């Protein structure tokens with residue numbers, strides 16, 4: 001999907017703000033992903049122009065780092081830790097279960113746009129391995145069954161966050 005004028009302005013603002021710092025491309029890409037949720041393919045020529053790079057150079061960096069998404073993410077981002085401590089406590093089986101349950105692989109989004117699944121390498125919660133992060137919340141000692149419960153809760157919570165006006169009508 002093409003980007004909107006507003007998104008184009010956001011991308012240009014971020015690129016211009018950061019263009020003079022050393023190694024500006026990576027911080028610019030992170031800035032865009034933080035603000036838009038992903039790095040749209042249409043951002044590549046805009047960034048290339050600001051940094052005086054070729055499109056191929058920018059594209060190469062975007063595709064080299066798995067951290068950068070080129071498609072809009074789902075409403076919730078589910079990160080399953082793949083680092084050592086979590087590996088030792090079952091994150092591999094947990095990951096396999098998550099993929100099967102959601103019907104997607106890493107870096108993909110469910111058809112209903114609810115969840116994007118991503119690997120992460122240590123959430124600083126090794127004592128609670130295996131760890132999972134959903135949006136900004138970290139969960140420890142996550143079993144496959146608990147993961148399903150957490151995902152269900154996240155799905156239910158979504159309308160509350162996006163529809164503040166309905167709060168008063170809920171009683």
Ligand code: FES
Pocket residue numbers: 081082083084085086087121122123124125126129130131
């Ligand atoms: S290794 Fe998974 S939280 Fe540290």
